[in-house]
Amino acid sequence: MSESYAGKINRKLVKKRRIIEAAAGREPADLVLKNAVYVNVFANQLCTADIAVAEGLIVGMGNYSGEAEVDCAGKIVLPGFLDAHIHLESSLVSPREFVKAVLPHGTTTVVTDPHEIANVMGTDGIEYMLQATEDLPVDVRFMLPSCVPATPLDESGAVLDYRAIDSFYDHPRVQGLAEMMNFVGIIAGDGQPVEKIVAAQAHHKKIDGHAPDLRGNDLNAYIAAGVYSDHECHDLQDAVAKLERGQFIMIREGTAARNLEALVPLLCDKYSERCMFCTDDKHPSDLLEKGHIDYIVKKAIALGADPITAVKVACHNAARYFLLNNRGAIAPGYLADFVVIDNFQNFNIEKVFKKGVLMVENGAVRDFPAPEIEPYLTQRAHSTFHLGSLTAEDFMDHRPRGIIGMVDGEITTQDAGYSDRIDVEYDVLKIAVVERHKNTHHIGIGFIQGYGLKSGAVATSISHDSHNIIVVGTNEADMAAAVNRVAALNGGIVVWDGGAPVAEVPLAIAGIMSDEPLEAVNEKLEAAKERAHGLGVGRGIDPFMTLSFMALPVIPSLRITTRGVFDVTSQSYV
Structure with a gap:
């Protein structure tokens, strides 16, 4: 049974009285940060006082006692x-x-x-x-x-x-x-x-x-x-x-x-x-x-x-x-969200409080429950790939296509002319975007120069902003295999060579996020980067982030979409 309006008001009144009593010092606060040097954003200076907390709010700065007290002498509270x-x-x-x-x-x-x-x-x-x-x-x-x-x-x-x-x-x-x-x-x-x-x-x-x-x-x-x-x-x-x-x-x-x-x-x-x-x-x-x-x-x-x-x-x-x-x-009535550091020079974070609860101490995070998500939404987020299995023939097209010329250190590109074939020796690779949301079988094909790949293919479902599958490769068979593997994973990053995935990062939530812990994802991501670099991708290039922006048709000069190479400047297909 849901709480009545009168019940809600009564509960809030009890809470408000508790805040007032603690602020006035007539009752002990829930938490007091003692001897705190804190940043006063209104006075633009450091101030020194006890910081009192009740019901998740800061109730005052001054001289306070609390049911829990933390000595902050020698620290700075932000x-x-x-x-x-x-x-x-x-x-x-x-x-x-x-x-x-x-x-x-x-x-x-x-x-x-x-x-x-x-x-x-x-x-x-x-x-x-x-x-x-x-x-x-x-x-x-x-x-x-x-x-x-x-x-x-x-x-x-x-x-x-x-x-x-x-x-x-x-x-x-x-x-x-x-x-x-x-x-x-x-x-x-x-x-x-x-x-x-x-x-x-x-x-x-x-x-x-x-x-x-x-x-x-x-x-x-x-x-x-x-x-x-x-x-x-x-x-x-x-x-x-x-x-x-x-x-x-x-x-x-x-x-x-x-x-x-x-x-x-x-x-x-x-x-x-x-x-x-x-x-x-x-x-x-x-x-x-x-x-x-x-x-x-x-x-x-x-x-x-x-x-x-x-x-x-x-x-x-x-x-x-x-x-x-x-x-x-840090003022009365504000949320008791605090960061305790050693000093401004080193800026080491020692404690983090959220609504007056100590959530982090010396880097260790207090556990907290995962939010509940409707089963329909969970299932929907893990079923976002709608495309058939592809073959090398799907990526073969002998008509001349525009070459996207990469620019060192930038996500902008330049027009590098045309090609009708892959030429690994001259770093002319095939690039494609495969529509994956509605099984349209739309595949935009072009070429890219400056990526550096010497063998195999790289594919990812992180492809801004529509997040279709973008792939670059030294041959069409490996491109098709890499795309098929991304779809089989329900999304992710795949480095493919020698007839098999040599590295992959599954991203099963909508094809853009992982269900795994951050450390595990980072380990797989860094290993995949290393394998891509080992296959020739330039060390100054993030193999996947760079690739993901090649499909965003708002950044000059050339981009690749599901319909082919697009010239952002002239707003026309190449």
Whole structure:
């Protein structure tokens, strides 16, 4: 039987009285951090006091006693960190595994855009992620995907207009509309993207942006339409132009894109109030070897940023932007989300508290239950491949095709001419994208130069943003075999050579995430990278991340889609 309204009010009154009594010092607090030196984000300084906690909230700073007390003398206490924009799917593991990875790094809240899984499963993907993140010890907030698919050229598992996502705005953990990548459509006043902005505003929600190097009247039009932020700034000029027009800037330092060094001058009195940190994409090795938001804070301090400013950008600014008004600060009434470090120089995280509960001590994470997910959604997430078995003949086409020329150290490409055959000696390999959502048997074929593979094939179902199967190979038989193996795994990464898989990373959740622990996934991923490099892929190339972006037809110059090689600049097939 559900609790009555009167019962809920009574329970909340009891809780509120307990908070008041503990705050006033008439009752002992649940927890007190004694002798704490803490970052005061309102005074922009370090303060010293006991920090009292009751009912999961900070109730006061001063002189307090508690049922549990932790001596913090010689330490610094910070508010829990907040990642302003991330795709949880980029970690390649379940949300629970992601939380286990970031909690020791002081992250207590993240804002995710589930557009990767939504491109595979549509609204079922959004619902899956909402259920998979319920009641985790890191608060997972959502921005609804704005571009599924990313462009009309993509063949994704779903097409989501504003009507498809509208009901999700009523969910208490949905903050708004995620990165509006279709800035061209917004500027042109196209119906569908503008409809999504109007609908989000009707619900009084935030709208995040994605508009690299947009300037002048086009930038004015984009912001005037209602886009509040941007995380794509890679240089100071771009960021300042947006700040001057009222946008908030998410300074991104992730795996695929790293912009902190270029944007660290923003961490000053003039601009920092409208800045926050985000990772966008964070791969397993980065999470394990570098960390999360704590890594950005440490790096910002090392680059000369004021430590208190860096901490404030890592928590308080994003909380204010997303109207999460009870987090991001150490003050009465705020969530008792704490990070205890040794000092600003070493920045070693010793303890992490979530709502007053010690969740991490010296890197060890307290266990927590996995959220319950409806059986239908679990089954649906593990059954997303709909294509028949392929043969070498499916990849044979003797007509001349465009060559995608890779650029060292970049995910941009160049036009490298045409070819009608594979030529391993000149590093001209065949590349293809296989539609896998609706069994259309659409296979786009082209060539790529600069990948370096000398034998076999590499295939992956992480293929932005529609997550079809992308494959590159030295011969058509190995390409077909690698694709068939990816489908047999219900998704993943496969390195194929000598008639067999020599390395593979199963990704059975929608073909983009694993059911396994992060450490196990990372071990398999690193081993697969090593095998790909052993087969000739250049050491300066991430064999799978690089390949995954070759299918995204919004990055110049040439890309590969299920319909063939596409010239992004001229908007035509090659």
